[in-house]
Amino acid sequence: MKSVNTDVAYDYIRKKILTGEFPPGKALMTEVLAAEIGVSRTPVRDALRKLETDGLVSIQAHLGASVKKMQIKEFSEMCDLRLALESHAAGLAARNRNEGDLQEIRFALEAMRRLTEAVIAAETEQPLLGELAREDARFHIAVMSAAKNDLMKKEILRLHLINRVLTVPLVPGALPTQKAEVDLRRREVLEKHNDIFEAIARGDPGAAKREMEFHLQEMIDHNLRLLTRAESGVLARDLSPEELAYGS
Amino acid sequence: MKSVNTDVAYDYIRKKILTGEFPPGKALMTEVLAAEIGVSRTPVRDALRKLETDGLVSIQAHLGASVKKMQIKEFSEMCDLRLALESHAAGLAARNRNEGDLQEIRFALEAMRRLTEAVIAAETEQPLLGELAREDARFHIAVMSAAKNDLMKKEILRLHLINRVLTVPLVPGALPTQKAEVDLRRREVLEKHNDIFEAIARGDPGAAKREMEFHLQEMIDHNLRLLTRAESGVLARDLSPEELAYGS
DNA sequence: GAACAATGAAGAGTGTGAACACCGATGTCG
DNA sequence: CGACATCGGTGTTCACACTCTTCATTGTTC
Known part of the structure; x- marks a missing residue:
């Protein structure tokens, strides 16, 4: 059709x-x-x-x-699904990656590092946050591509999209927090990404899987905390070409 | 709709x-x-x-x-997806199972043990093989149910169905093998199932996950060996009520 | 002169659109 | 408060248009 x-x-x-x-x-x-x-x-x-x-x-x-309007339970289940798939994919990536894959991941990581520092330095963060999120997505997509399993990649991308529809509306300032605290978290997330990259780079499937698992679990917990409190506010970021292309 | x-x-x-x-x-x-x-x-x-x-x-x-007619590559990717999901689900099952779940898994396991011995004893195996496969499916479904993640269960069931459409036509006598060899394999599979059950029963997520991972990897390798050789022959087994109900 | 490629027409099967039928929800009347 | 009628909106049907495939015919080349 x-x-x-x-x-x-x-x-x-x-x-x-x-x-x-x-x-x-x-x-x-x-x-x-x-x-x-x-x-x-x-x-x-x-x-x-x-x-x-x-x-x-x-x-x-x-x-x-x-x-679609998800209940917390359903959202939590979906996150768990993503955790299972994406950590497995990270393990595969450590096995199957080639030089091009590593470069793509490294690029995304460096862009994230640059943007993270810029966001921390800046007063008004909004416009950069969209970019940072996009590079974050690029990083994860690059890892999935390196896993060399198209079916898995497609499935994870699907989950990413659903995830966004629900979490994006919450991003703005749903949870009142200290800037210093948020900045600290930003640096931690960045370090986690770096750990994942290094595990994949040195071809250590077990470590790559564990690092990704840990990173995602942390992100999931964070999102769930947000979800249980906030319910309104809308702000969308632009989509990466690959995300937009998914399914078409 | x-x-x-x-x-x-x-x-x-x-x-x-x-x-x-x-x-x-x-x-x-x-x-x-x-x-x-x-x-x-x-x-x-x-x-x-x-x-x-x-x-x-x-x-x-x-x-x-x-x-749908799958290429070996696509089939292999799908199996890997199933491996990721189902082993994760086994880990969850070890955490979230209740007494009823354990009983259901145990029932399926006992039925499998009974049928395995019957199949090994019998001359003409055909009719019992369908039953054995059905109990095998029941075992895996029970594990997924114990994981208490409906989304994941649904997804795994989907993969099971696709898997069957491709592997069932191969079952009959695609690969000429020694009966003794096949029987040995049957007992090994049974023992694997038992290991999985015990890990879940004693609430050991790590072990449950590892056992399931190992079991599925073995099954996948076996199926891939079959697939690369045979291409024809059709024999279908009946479906369990839960499998038939999936998606409706 | 024969074989192969290119072009055209015919056919099969799908995608699309508009009208009809049915279901569920809402509001009104007894 | 409950039953019934009306209405909005979807599910279904059928007919038409379009696209792609296939096969045959013709022209070209070796």
């Missing part, structure tokens, strides 16, 4: 969801969307169904579609 | 694929299927799309749908 109009509708709705323009819970009515996009209801229906399998949309018979 | 006719079509086609009646590579034409099932083409289309996301069907624009 993969027809033109269906793709147009799919890309359109998907982007709106990922940028936060369609917030979790928003009703997605085929007729409205069809008129908005300029196609018939059929390709919109197809697109929604595809988005459902991506995990971005939930659909109930005769009740319509809406942007 | 999830409407009646779509579900009917979905269940119909899915069952045909899983029982082997629609072998890998078979073309699935919407019009033919629609007439066969007694509904219109639209719900058939929807069903095929859903089956595509399940990984059982592949669809190309203007070329139609067909039962």
Whole structure:
């Protein structure tokens, strides 16, 4: 299948969801969307169904579609899934990486280091935070690519996207914290990334897996703490080309 | 969505694929299927799309749908995915299992032990092999249930199904082997299952994970050996209720 | 003169669109 | 407070248009 109009509708709705323009819970009515996009209801229906399998949309018979809204439990389960997959991928990466993979990971890591210091130095962090998050994603994507398992990479990317739809709206200033504390955490995260990189670079699967596992577990705990407190506020960052390309 | 006719079509086609009646590579034409099932083409289309996301069907624009036919590489990647997920789930199971979970796992294990001995004793094994495979599946499903992560369970079940569509056709007598050799392997597999059970029972996540990892890796290697040699022969076993229910 | 490649038409099958049928929700009336 | 009617919206059907494939025919080259 993969027809033109269906793709147009799919890309359109998907982007709106990922940028936060369609917030979790928003009703997605085929007729409205069809008129908005300029196609018939059929390709919109197809697109929604595809988005459902991506995990971005939930659909109930005769009740319509809406942007997926996760419960804490479901979110936590999804994070655990990601932990299992991504740490395994890190182990594979340590085995299968080649020189190009290492370079890509190193680039992302260096960009993160530069941006982290810039963010810590700056007064107003907002614009740089988006960049930092993008480089973070680039790092993780590079690790997955180095694992040389396309199926796994695809699956992890899917989880990343779902993860973002839920966590991005929380980023701004959901939890009131000390800047010094946040800065410390930033440096720790950076060091963790460095540890992961080094384990992969020296070809130590066990260590790479453990480091990634530890890093993700920490991030998950952090996000869960945020989620249990905050519930509103919307701010989206730009997507990396690879993330945008996923599934299309 | 999830409407009646779509579900009917979905269940119909899915069952045909899983029982082997629609072998890998078979073309699935919407019009033919629609007439066969007694509904219109639209719900058939929807069903095929859903089956595509399940990984059982592949669809190309203007070329139609067909039962998924995997390359060795893709199969190997999928197995690795399953390894990552299922071993992680085994670790979780060791943490989260309750008495009921343990009992269910123990039941499946005892049934496997009984059937394994029966198969080894019997001359003509065929009918018992299906039962044994079913109990094997039941064992793994019980472990996943004990992990208390529905998302992960669903994902692993999905992989199990894809796995079966590809491996079941190979089972009969693809690889000519000594009966004594096969019997030895059967006992080893059984012992592995027992090790996994005991690790979960005594609440040792690390051991449970390692045992499951080892067991699956062995199974994967075995299947890959088979796959690289044989290519034909069809024999399907019955599905457990839970496997049949998956996704509906 | 034969073989192969290129081009055209025919056919099969899918993607799309608009109308109809059905279901669930909401509001009103008894 | 409950039952019923109305309405919004989806699921389904059917018909049409389009795309791709395939096969045959023709032209070209060895």
